[in-house]
Structures are given as structure tokens and as C-alpha cells.
Amino acid sequence: MESPVIVAIDGPSGTGKSSTSKAVAAELGLSYLDTGAQYRAITWWMLSNGIDVEDPDEIALAATKPVIISGTDPKAPTITVDGADASAPIRTPEVTAAVSAVSAVPEVRRRLVDAQRCAAAHAAQGIVVEGRDIGTTVLPDATLKIFLTASAEARAARRNGELKGGQSMAATQEALVRRDAADSGRKTSPLIKADDAVEVDTTGLSLDQVIECVVTLIEEKRAVR
Ligand SMILES: Nc1ncnc2c1ncn2[C@@H]1O[C@H](COP(=O)(O)OP(=O)(O)O)[C@@H](O)[C@H]1O
Numbered sequence: 228m229e230s231p232v233i234v235a236i237d238g239p240s241g242t243g244k245s246s247t248s249k250a251v252a253a254e255l256g257l258s259y260l261d262t263g264a265q266y267r268a269i270t271w272w273m274l275s276n277g278i279d280v281e282d283p284d285e286i287a288l289a290a291t292k293p294v295i296i297s298g299t300d301p302k303a304p305t306i307t308v309d310g311a312d313a314s315a316p317i318r319t320p321e322v323t324a325a326v327s328a329v330s331a332v333p334e335v336r337r338r339l340v341d342a343q344r345c346a347a348a349h350a351a352q353g354i355v356v357e358g359r360d361i362g363t364t365v366l367p368d369a370t371l372k373i374f375l376t377a378s379a380e381a382r383a384a385r386r387n388g389e390l391k392g393g394q395s396m397a398a399t400q401e402a403l404v405r406r407d408a409a410d411s412g413r414k415t416s417p418l419i420k421a422d423d424a425v426e427v428d429t430t431g432l433s434l435d436q437v438i439e440c441v442v443t444l445i446e447e448k449r450a451v452r
């Protein structure tokens with residue numbers, strides 16, 4: 228009986244982690260976990276409950292209060308906070324502006340990393356887990372680690388496409404680069420490529436090409452197991 232395949236996909240914002248991870252998981256019959264949505268969910272809870280998101284101590288004291296549950300069906304991923312669907316509010320600019328600060332708090336990371344490891348352990352067919360520290364911290368023994376990159380310009384253009392031009396490209400790129408720096412520069416579990424991760428620069432690739440590349444890498448890994 229082949230052991231479940233565990234795929235870690237890390238990288239900065241706008242590199243295609245979510246789109247690629249969902250498509251690859253669906254194509255290969257694997258579960259899918261969006262760890263960024265979990266950090267966004269706890270951030271939304273903090274903001275909604277009047278926690279000062281600039282105060283790490285206050286965040287730490289509240290870190291275990293919200294009940295956050297992720298659904299791992301790649302065709303219909305879900306996230307709830309205290310039983311309520313949080314898929315929309317976690318994508319607001321307010322949450323995006325605060326999530327790096329909240330996610331830098333060790334107590335926040337500890338509770339979410341435990342949940343992420345639990346989800347991976349219970350994925351009978353295997354799982355694709357996307358985020359910033361999956362290959363380095365959450366699942367260091369993953370079957371395959373992918374680190375997606377892309378130029379800041381390409382990532383800003385993609386994000387702006389999602390935001391339907393709600394802000395200028397320059398503003399989008401500035402916000403992305405600022406968040407990249409926060410995620411890469413923090414003390415706890417910084418965004419960094421794992422030594423054994425395969426780097427895929429998606430700048431000049433279509434989404435379909437990235438998906439095909441990752442599926443091929445997984446199938447090559449499975450063939451030699
Ligand atoms: N290689 C690509 N080429 C063009 N658009 C892409 C590519 N990868 C992702 N996208 C698009 O860019 C946006 C952000 O992708 P997403 O998967 O959310 O990135 P991330 O999870 O890394 O932030 C989405 O609209 C997605 O469809």
C-alpha cells in the first residue's frame with residue numbers, strides 16, 4: 228500500500244500557489260489545504276473582536292480562542308470561524324493589511340501548525356498544502372516541496388486582475404513587496420525556500436503550464452518511491 232503523497236507548495240503572494248494547489252489536488256485525487264486562509268481567518272477574528280493587531284501580547288493571549296476549521300476538498304475548499312463561513316471576509320483589504328503582523332506571533336503559528344499537521348496526517352490519499360513555511364517547518368518530510376516564484380511585476384498584475392483594478396498597479400505592487408518583506412523577515416517561520424524544494428519561476432508560464440509542471444514533478448516522485 229503506497230503511503231499518501233504529501234506536497235508542500237510555498238511562495239510569496241501572487242505566484243499561483245492557491246490556483247496551482249487546488250488544480251493539482253483535484254487532478255490527482257488529493258486533499259487540499261490553504262494555510263494562508265487560516266492565518267487570514269484568525270486575523271479576521273482578531274479584528275472583529277477588537278484585539279489590537281499591533282500588540283503581539285494581546286494577539287498571543289487570544290490565539291487559541293477562535294475555532295477555525297478548513298474543508299480540504301480542492302473543488303470546494305471551505306473555512307469557518309466559530310461555525311460561520313469566513314471565505315469572503317478573510318479576503319478584505321483590512322485583513323490583508325493585518326495578516327502579516329498576526330501571523331508573526333509564535334502562539335498563533337503554534338496552534339495553526341498543529342492543525343495543519345493534523346489535516347495532513349488524516350488525508351488518506353495524500354494532500355497538497357500551500358503557504359509560506361510548509362516545506363521548511365510544517366511538513367519538513369513532505370514527499371515533494373515546490374517553491375513558486377514570479378517577478379513582483381507579474382505578481383502585482385495578477386493580483387490587480389483579481390482586485391478588478393480596485394487600486395493602481397503601483398499600489399498593488401508596493402503592498403505585495405511590503406508583505407513579502409514582512410513574511411520573509413520575521414523571526415518565526417520566515418518565508419524561505421526549503422533546501423530540498425524545487426523552485427518554479429512562474430513569471431513567463433501560464434497557469435496551465437505551472438499545473439502541468441507540478442503534476443509531472445509529483446508523478447516523477449511517485450514513480451521512484
Ligand atoms: N502562471 C500564471 N499566469 C497567469 N495568471 C496566474 C498564474 N498563476 C496564477 N494566476 C492568477 O493570479 C491570481 C493569483 O493567483 P493565486 O493562485 O491566488 O496566487 P497565490 O496563492 O500565490 O497568492 C489568480 O487570479 C490566478 O488565476
Ligand SMILES: Nc1ccn([C@H]2C[C@H](O)[C@@H](COP(=O)(O)OP(=O)(O)O)O2)c(=O)n1
Pocket residue numbers: 239240241262263264266267326327330331357358359360361406410
Ligand atoms: N503558511 C503560511 C501561510 C500564510 N501566512 C501568512 C503570510 C501571508 O502574508 C498571509 C496570507 O497568506 P495568503 O496565502 O492568503 O496570501 P496570498 O494569497 O499569497 O496573498 O498569511 C503564513 O505566515 N504562513
